[in-house]
Amino acid sequence: MKHKKLFVTLGATLALFLAIVTAGSFYLVDYALVSAERERNSNLAQIEKRFPELKSWVDSLQAVGALRDTFVVMPTTGKRAHALFVRSPRAKGRTAVLVHGYCDNATRMLPIARIYNRELGANVLLPDLYAHGQSDGDAIQMGWKDRLDVLHWISLAPELFRTEADSMRLVVHGISMGAATTMCVSGEQTPQYVKCFVEDCGYTSVWDEFSNEISARFSLPDFPLMYTASWLVQVKYGWNFNEASPLKQVAKCQKPMLFIHGDNDTFVPTWMVYPLYEAKPQPKAHWIAHGSKHADAYGDYKEEYTHRVLEFVKKYM
Incomplete structure (x- = not known):
């Protein structure tokens, strides 16, 4: 009788544990990929308030109808995808594809677009990633499946x-999740006209991020929640946390890449840039922005950021 009660208690405890883990996994996936608050609507005035140098450039583009929208249907998903773009009469083939971060949108990359268009005379293309901005989609892809859309x-x-x-010479430049996307793109076969990459504060892998x-926000260990949540994402969305690895992708990249990271970044911890840089074959360069928090390197060091980016890409474009 005692053994029977023990097995019943153990069974009930196991069932409760599995129920909690399952519920936690669904919560984590929903919290991170589905219900996360996204900047679906452009708030240009807010961006111009933080980056006042942006206003005159945007106004000049809008005055002649040069800042435009385009929509395409992605062959990877069958969903409609949106992008902003600017054609430059001074481009001479130079083109920048600029990839925004987690829960952001194309408009938030306009300060970086200004660098390429105003200083380099380049065309710029700013996609809204899947489930961001004006692009369709129900769940964030953390840069992994996004690499196919950017391609x-x-x-x-x-x-x-x-x-x-x-005659085209193209750079891909991403920030945060956009940097992870950029690194994931870099490990794929890219057209000859893709000349180089710039990644700003991207993570080593979705698992690591x-x-x-979950450690910082919820004080939880990896086991078991990370494992079950990754399995759930595989079942629901066709990818998992381990395969979504910019670290593995940059190891395959033979084209030049500039790595940027703030040394006060806790959201994508600064330590991540070092294995990424080590994994990437030459040619490569890096810049650690002193005191900068996550995705703040440009805001903190506008002139130096601009100089370092242009100095790097001009070698290859």
């Missing part, structure tokens, strides 16, 4: 900018 935008660039592929977050 499609890259393939459309010659037609969009009315430039022969042979979520592990950092």
